[in-house]
Amino acid sequence: MPAADQNPIALYVHWPWCVRKCPYCDFNSHAAGPGLDEKRYLETLLADLDASIEIAGRRPLSSIFFGGGTPSLMSVKGFEFLMQGIARRLPFAEGIEITLEANPGTLEASRFAGYAANGVNRFSIGVQSFDDTHLKTLGRIHNRAQALEAVQTAARLVDNFNLDVMYALPRQTMDELESDLRMAVESGATHLSFYELTIEEGTVFYKREPAGLPDSDTAAQMGDLVQERLAAAGFEHYEVSGYARPGRRCRHNLNYWMFGDYIGIGAGAHGKITTAGGILRTERRGNPVLYMDDGANHRFGTQLSFVLVDSLPFEFMLNVLRLSEGVPASLWSETTGLSFEVIRPKVDELRREGLLVKDESRLACTPLGRNWLSTVQERFLTDFEA
Numbered sequence: 142m143p144a145a146d147q148n149p150i151a152l153y154v155h156w157p158w159c160v161r162k163c164p165y166c167d168f169n170s171h172a173a174g175p176g177l178d179e180k181r182y183l184e185t186l187l188a189d190l191d192a193s194i195e196i197a198g199r200r201p202l203s204s205i206f207f208g209g210g211t212p213s214l215m216s217v218k219g220f221e222f223l224m225q226g227i228a229r230r231l232p233f234a235e236g237i238e239i240t241l242e243a244n245p246g247t248l249e250a251s252r253f254a255g256y257a258a259n260g261v262n263r264f265s266i267g268v269q270s271f272d273d274t275h276l277k278t279l280g281r282i283h284n285r286a287q288a289l290e291a292v293q294t295a296a297r298l299v300d301n302f303n304l305d306v307m308y309a310l311p312r313q314t315m316d317e318l319e320s321d322l323r324m325a326v327e328s329g330a331t332h333l334s335f336y337e338l339t340i341e342e343g344t345v346f347y348k349r350e351p352a353g354l355p356d357s358d359t360a361a362q363m364g365d366l367v368q369e370r371l372a373a374a375g376f377e378h379y380e381v382s383g384y385a386r387p388g389r390r391c392r393h394n395l396n397y398w399m400f401g402d403y404i405g406i407g408a409g410a411h412g413k414i415t416t417a418g419g420i421l422r423t424e425r426r427g428n429p430v431l432y433m434d435d436g437a438n439h440r441f442g443t444q445l446s447f448v449l450v451d452s453l454p455f456e457f458m459l460n461v462l463r464l465s466e467g468v469p470a471s472l473w474s475e476t477t478g479l480s481f482e483v484i485r486p487k488v489d490e491l492r493r494e495g496l497l498v499k500d501e502s503r504l505a506c507t508p509l510g511r512n513w514l515s516t517v518q519e520r521f522l523t524d525f526e527a
Contacts, residue, residue: 147201149201149234150200150202151202151401152205152403153205153410155209155406156211156407158429164345164351165338165345167344179216189406189407189425191230192439194230196416199231202233204239204393204396207261212242238263238391239263240261243265243291243295244266244291245290245291246283253294253295262301263302264302264303265302266291267281271321275310275317279307302330302331303330306325306335308321308335308336308360308363308364311354313355318366322367322371326374331386332384335367335371375387379466399461400461400477401476408425410423411425412424422445423445457521458521459521467504467506468504470503490520496517497517
């Protein structure tokens with residue numbers, strides 16, 4: 142098993158509160174009430190980081206990602222406290238990428254400037270659509286004008302920002318999608334994440350499916366349109382939902398897709414840390430109050446589990462095959478410590494079927510394989526001999 146040594150590591154920080162829960166969202170997010178204790182939560186995050194460092198070591202941070210929920214609900218004073226606490230505990234690698242997710246409906250220009258002044262050099266803005274009707278259907282708290290204002294604010298503060306946009310929305314037309322694509326491209330964003338609306342179990346939409354959802358053929362046509370328009374605009378489709386200007390791929394997410402290590406702190410956060418004993422998965426309790434109670438009782442270390450050797454092929458492929466260009470075949474041994482011979486029979490089988498490229502030096506799907514990505518990944522859910 143490769144040692145963690147001083148290889149850089151990523152940090153994910155989860156902020157679990159939103160103004161209100163969107164009907165399509167299955168993330169660990171909760172409506173912020175009057176009893177939200179920001180100070181206690183931030184102190185718990187730093188205690189959580191201390192517990193994680195005991196396992197991962199003091200490795201330089203290659204990226205930090207503040208996700209949620211809606212991290213842009215955090216006060217500037219609280220964010221400054223958190224960033225200073227992180228910086229005291231771990232060194233920052235040169236050129237570190239620091240991303241903060243933000244929703245247009247929580248926009249205050251002075252607060253966003255405060256985030257940037259305290260280290261944020263990349264915003265990820267949850268626009269979802271520039272159409273007021275669709276925004277209302279999605280339960281968003283912002284409108285088109287606020288989305289445009291958020292984009293303009295981000296562009297003034299940083300030279301690198303992402304927009305999240307959804308398609309295949311209820312009663313959405315191709316012309317409306319064309320309009321969202323045009324506005325996203327013209328926004329100045331360096332990165333675009335386009336997601337097909339999917340109905341997830343446990344959401345409001347799952348209990349009461351919205352009328353007018355496109356059928357699978359129409360949704361596929363919309364996906365094709367997204368790819369065509371963004372390619373024509375010079376965006377690289379480097380990951381299933383990720384499109385980037387050259388040199389602007391999200392380094393934090395690339396670390397996930399390349400099976401890199403990351404610390405996850407916050408309610409419901411997950412982490413992956415390579416240790417001498419194997420690959421360790423960490424998970425924190427999702428309920429923010431119980432999570433803070435865990436912090437007070439120093440219970441973080443109990444939420445740990447090692448990845449079984451039989452599970453590594455699927456976990457590895459679940460990530461790396463999301464990348465359009467795939468990864469070097471050598472990455473398997475470098476990140477798992479296992480011989481390539483463990484997965485070679487399955488890889489050769491998929492190559493013969495035309496689902497993986499026949500380049501021996503790479504692990505990547507063919508265009509056909511990308512169309513059946515989930516099926517290809519699931520083929521690694523089988524018994525392997527290490």
